[in-house]
Amino acid sequence: MANPSRLRAVALTTSAALLGAVLAGCGGGAQDGDITRQQLDWTDCPAPSEAQGGGSAPSPLPDGAEWQCATMRAPLDWSRPQGDTIGIALIRARATGPASSRIGSLVFNFGGPGGSGVTTLPAFGADYATLGTRYDLVSFDPRGVGRSAPVECESDGQLDVYFQEDATPDDAAERAQLLQRTRQFNAACEKNSRKILPQVRTTDAARDMDLMRRVLGDAKLHYFGISYGTELGGVYAHLFPKRVGRAVLDAVVDPTQNPDQSALGQAKGFQLALDNYAEDCTSKTTPCPVGDTAQEVKDRIAKLLADLEKKPIPGLFPRRLTQTAATNGIAQSLYSKDFWEYLTEGLEQAYDGDGKVLMLLSDSMNGRGENGEYSNLTAANVAINCSDEKPRYTADYVRRRLPVFRAASPLFGDYLAWGMVSCTDWAVPGAADHPDVSAPGSAPVVVIGNTGDPATPYEGARKMVDALGRGVGVELTYKGQGHGAYDSKNKCVQSAVNGYLLDGKVPKAGTVCS
Numbered sequence: 001m002a003n004p005s006r007l008r009a010v011a012l013t014t015s016a017a018l019l020g021a022v023l024a025g026c027g028g029g030a031q032d033g034d035i036t037r038q039q040l041d042w043t044d045c046p047a048p049s050e051a052q053g054g055g056s057a058p059s060p061l062p063d064g065a066e067w068q069c070a071t072m073r074a075p076l077d078w079s080r081p082q083g084d085t086i087g088i089a090l091i092r093a094r095a096t097g098p099a100s101s102r103i104g105s106l107v108f109n110f111g112g113p114g115g116s117g118v119t120t121l122p123a124f125g126a127d128y129a130t131l132g133t134r135y136d137l138v139s140f141d142p143r144g145v146g147r148s149a150p151v152e153c154e155s156d157g158q159l160d161v162y163f164q165e166d167a168t169p170d171d172a173a174e175r176a177q178l179l180q181r182t183r184q185f186n187a188a189c190e191k192n193s194r195k196i197l198p199q200v201r202t203t204d205a206a207r208d209m210d211l212m213r214r215v216l217g218d219a220k221l222h223y224f225g226i227s228y229g230t231e232l233g234g235v236y237a238h239l240f241p242k243r244v245g246r247a248v249l250d251a252v253v254d255p256t257q258n259p260d261q262s263a264l265g266q267a268k269g270f271q272l273a274l275d276n277y278a279e280d281c282t283s284k285t286t287p288c289p290v291g292d293t294a295q296e297v298k299d300r301i302a303k304l305l306a307d308l309e310k311k312p313i314p315g316l317f318p319r320r321l322t323q324t325a326a327t328n329g330i331a332q333s334l335y336s337k338d339f340w341e342y343l344t345e346g347l348e349q350a351y352d353g354d355g356k357v358l359m360l361l362s363d364s365m366n367g368r369g370e371n372g373e374y375s376n377l378t379a380a381n382v383a384i385n386c387s388d389e390k391p392r393y394t395a396d397y398v399r400r401r402l403p404v405f406r407a408a409s410p411l412f413g414d415y416l417a418w419g420m421v422s423c424t425d426w427a428v429p430g431a432a433d434h435p436d437v438s439a440p441g442s443a444p445v446v447v448i449g450n451t452g453d454p455a456t457p458y459e460g461a462r463k464m465v466d467a468l469g470r471g472v473g474v475e476l477t478y479k480g481q482g483h484g485a486y487d488s489k490n491k492c493v494q495s496a497v498n499g500y501l502l503d504g505k506v507p508k509a510g511t512v513c514s
């Protein structure tokens with residue numbers, strides 16, 4: 001999760017050797033003819049790279065299905081398709097059912113932007129086992145991410161400092177420091193990633209997906225997009241409406257909003273999630289350990305953050321828990337109701353002067369591993385957002401908007417408002433105020449909104465349905481908590497999604513699951 005809205009979803013330096021490998025020939029033209037006829041070389045998956053987040057090679061699925069990885073060549077610049085190429089990292093698990101029942105490939109994007117699909121799909125693969133009976137489960141690192149020509153910005157040590165900086169300046173000196181730090185980060189991205197930086201727009205990733213569809217041998221793209229993946233799916237449908245197969249968009253980005261509107265919507269969404277957490281904690285039969293009433297829970301959090309601005313507390317040695325890190329950690333815990341217990345634990349410890357749990361949550365948001373190495377989540381997130389989004393906001397603009405953001409969220413308002421300056425000095429011009437997802441002639445697209453979603457507020461689902469166009473978007477509502485609906489394991493949601501993806505049964509528009 002990173003800028004321009006640091007809470008929207010979530011920079012590092014790799015060796016020249018790694019960069020050369022992941023570029024897979026960048027600097028040389030497509031020497032062997034039609035790139036759509038390339039054959040993928042599927043092999044056992046290696047352990048994730050540092051840019052992907054590190055760790056171990058993926059384990060087989062519970063049913064024994066093995067993960068395989070490959071690299072697809074794609075044009076560096078889609079306006080010059082016969083020019084230099086980059087490698088797009090792919091992962092798959094073959095369909096487990098009879099060959100006669102196989103539909104094709106189901107391509108996943110889990111959001112960010114900047115998240116590695118090659119590492120995320122295996123982590124959640126068991127949740128999609130039912131879909132895996134008739135589909136090859138496929139995901140990928142979008143261009144600029146992980147092993148797909150990753151954007152590089154700052155070193156691990158520099159990022160440790162970056163994420164400790166005051167993200168909510170209170171006076172002219174602090175504002176100047178924030179702007180200077182943002183310029184420093186953006187300049188590092190330009191210096192270290194000059195060649196890939198202009199080529200990571202969502203439209204580029206959508207064209208990569210259409211190439212992927214052809215290389216995988218599918219007449220239509222069957223797709224499951226989550227969070228930012230819904231925007232990517234909408235853009236694909238706009239560019240290639242006749243090639244959309246069965247598609248599901250879950251945790252939906254509002255495609256009609258500019259970055260200001262999006263950040264304000266998130267301020268409201270995260271505040272709602274915090275309100276729901278506080279109500280839940282204080283409504284149980286056992287006492288809530290972080291407050292007797294919902295308002296007291298929120299008041300104590302606000303005081304903690306104010307105290308941390310003046311005096312950080314020990315976090316993960318040698319780092320200390322700052323106001324910025326604590327805010328980030330609290331936001332991370334609101335992405336899923338399953339994380340609320342960690343928020344309670346983290347707050348309890350922080351009130352006693354121990355910031356370890358909140359810092360671990362913050363590290364998770366920022367893509368920092370326990371070994372101190374960062375994935376390139378933040379670098380890719382900023383690069384993709386700033387390439388997509390045309391508006392460039394000044395400090396004076398943000399200051400004028402602060403009262404509106406504070407009214408939307410006393411806790412997260414300042415944080416999200418100041419995140420809007422992150423693209424101000426970006427080297428690549430932004431493409432548009434908001435994405436175009438109109439898709440006349442597309443097959444039906446199931447669009448799922450969660451009423452308690454903090455990161456992609458519920459209202460975005462209806463906006464996506466309207467923007468896709470008449471007869472395309474099919475809205476389904478989940479009355480739940482957290483970011484997304486299908487992974488909540490709600491039977492109603494999963495039945496509707498599985499029924500469409502597996503059997504082609506379009507759910508009734510306006511279906512409500514609770």
